[in-house]
Amino acid sequence: MAEAIKLQEFTCDFKDEVANRIPEANFDLCLTCGTCTGGCPASEQYGMDPRKFLRMLLLGMDDEIKKSPWAWVCTMCGRCMSACPMKINIPKFVYNVRASWDRDKRPKGIRGSCDQHIKAGNAMGVPKEDFVFTVEDVANEIREASPEFSDLEITADRVGAYMALNQNSREPVTEPDELGPLWKILHRAKADWTYPTVMWGGENYCMFLADDEGWRYIMEEFVYHIEHNLKCKVVVNTE
Template sequence: MIEAMKLEEFTCDFKEDVSSRIPEANFDLCLTCGTCTGGCPASEQYGMDPRKFLRMLLLGMDDEIRKSPWAWVCTMCGRCMSACPMKINIPKLIYNVRASWDRDKRPKGIRGSCDQHIKSGNAMGVPKEDFVFTIEDVAREIRETQPEFSDLEVTADRVGAYMVLNQNSREPVTEPDELGPLWKILHKVKADWTHPTVMWGGENYCMFLADEEGWRYIMEEFVYHIEHNLKCKVVVNTE
């Protein structure tokens, strides 16, 4: 037989803790309507759903919440919050659950990508020299094999370029030929642009890992490079 929980044995320490960091999260306002759950593709995975997760938070089931692998199945897409009549910030709750895990217990793949990004400026861990070699190599091949683009220009860290690309590092690393089409479009519209080589990976696994320090470091380094070294006016997200 299932033993009934004794609510008086629970305190809501975790809820208080998260609420103090995001006072606008509105956890206490949940109407238990289930709209979040009805529209969430992660519902039922590991027997969990957003409404249940929030009930557990409000009941003070801190251990169960913090141990649930569901925090890594939810993608923090925000559909629950957008549909919620009380605008409860479940994505930020998930982020804070992730942040409550010991760093070395968080998923290895995400942690590894975050560490690589801090170390080498992109989640794939590619050294700057290899990145520059790849873009020069792909650009040379296009110039040589596609006559219409024999004057294609691709630069890295060109100071004063109007635009700088913030590109997913998987493109140059796992499918470098996918760089060409975007370059050719930029060439056709005569855009004034360059690739940055500091924190050039557009992805951000430290954010997914809920590594505040790493996330901040990546952003600060990136902003400094664009603002003080390259002096670009526009950062273009390629996705």
């Protein structure tokens, strides 16, 4: 039989901690209506749902929250918050639960991708030279295969290009042929663009890992490269 929760045993340390970090999160305004849970595809996984998770925060069940793997099943998609009549920021709550885990206890796959991104500028850990080589190789094939793209030119770090494009690093690594269609469209549109070679991966696993420091570092390096080195006017997210 389920045990009753003894409220006097709880203090709400974690709630206070998270609320300090996100003052606009409005945790105390929860009406327990369950609209969040009704529209959440992660509901019931590991016996958890957004309402339950939030109630646990408000009841001070800090250990149970931090132990639950549910924070890694929720995708922080934001549907709960957008449906919530009180606009409670459940995704940021989940982000902070993730951040409360020891870094080396967080999921290995996500952590590995974040570490690679910090080190190599993309989650697959592709060295810059390999990225540039793959791009040139695929571009060569296209130039040879189709006369209408014989003048296709793909540049990396071209100073003064109007646009800088990021690219999900799985494309050059696991399916390089998928680069071609994107380039062909840009070629047809006569776009003036280049690939930056600093933090060029379009993905962001440090955000998923809730590694604030790593995430910030990636963004700062990227912005510096675009602003000070390449001087592009527009950054284009390709996904």
